[in-house]
Amino acid sequence: MNASSDDERATPRSPAAEGCEIVVARYAGYCYGVERALRLTEEALARVPGPVATLGPIIHNPSVVRGLAARGVGVVDEVGEMSEGTLVVRTHGVPPEVVAAAHARGLEVVDATCPFVAVAQRKAHDLHEGGYTVVILGEHDHPEVAGLQGFAGGEAIVVAGPADVPVERLRGRRVGVVVQTTQARETLARLAAALAPLARELVVFNTVCEATEKRQSAACELAAQVDVVIVVGGRNSANTMRLVQLCRDIQPRTHHIESAGELREAWVTGARRVGVTAGASTPDSEIEETVDRLRTTCEASDGR
Ligand code: SF4
Structure with a gap:
């Protein structure tokens, strides 16, 4: 290493x-997560004969993505763009229905979701199943947050910080918080402080990696x-x-x-x-x- x-x-x-x-x-x-995702992509390229594509750029680095493209790793925006071959799910993860859709199309799926993101996904799922109103601290349009929303049954409230908290929706509720892995811990502390006086019960998972x-x-x-x-x-x-x-x-x-x-x-x-x-x-x-x-x-x- x-x-x-x-x-x-x-x-x-x-x-x-x-x-x-x-x-x-x-x-x-x-x-660790990025190195692992790149290794899994390389292994897929070496192992399988058919086309290999990542669902979105494998990492947010244009030169690395260009290098992989030159060696035959494509990038698709949606599962529907592939009819055969291997689809690599990147570190950000995806909602569970996206993996199901890929399998339904007969694609092989290499899941490179970072294990730290997978923990946040499991926590979001468990909170939703446990009847909590799930709050995700993260960026509204970020793919990791879209994945977390999927694991929370599509019903999570996404906030960028304490100023976004929908006070009346959360007052007296059982509230569970998960965090996009790249958020600042200090923002989480401020969010928890804003939610504590509102919620009937508050569970906070610090899923910052x-x-x-x-x-x-x-x-x-x-x-x-x-x-x-x-x-x-x-x-x-x-x-x-x-x-x-x-x-x-x-x-x-x-x-x-x-x-x-x-x-x-x-x-x-x-x-x-x-x-x-x-x-x-x-x-x-x-x-x-x-x-x-x-x-x-x-x-x-x-x-x-
Ligand atoms: S969750 Fe952390 S370790 Fe995983 S890919 Fe993101 S930054 Fe890297």
Whole structure:
């Protein structure tokens, strides 16, 4: 396993130019769930003769998706687009009826739902079966949230934070909470505090995953130590956008890039320490490329 796993990074600091240091967050890049999903996709490609496609991009990283496409892994938006072959369910998971529809069409299904997401799905199902009104803390249009809603019988209330709580619908009810795995724990704490006085009974499952928590706390720690933060990751990656938000709250000179080519010299002007972090779907190669490019950019900036 390389440094992109959930192990702490061994060499987080890199001297760039004289007087400028580049610091990589202790936890950054590929998480366990993403590595597992990519491995399962590779295994399917090697094992089965027919077409292989993922239901949506396997991860929120355009260059990785392009690389897989070049090797024959397609992307479909709906089960109905495939009439044969193998369908890979990505880390976000899907509502149970989607897997049933794939089986009904005779497709082989490789379920790469992250085990942490699967826990949240089971909790949503159990709460619904137990008669609770299920509240999902998450993004309305995120596929993981759509999957959780499916496991909650399609009746869950999705909220982005305490301000969204439908007070009258929940007053006096038995309320159960599950959380999109990439949410911030602090938002969950505020939601629980808002629900507690309303609900007759309140059950809260903290389904924020460990990899997310490690990356978020390492990013906050980094942002407090540096003059500029660069966050590397897909623009449609929820966990990357959360890192951007958390870092920007601490260090306003936070910039988000998808690839090293987007770096701007003006961003690092006058900076003595530049921090780099990355979302859970960012490969090590992109982090390394960013550090290399930053080293050159810092040197150019220092030379002016
Ligand atoms: S961020 Fe967490 S829940 Fe999402 S794939 Fe990675 S390990 Fe799984």
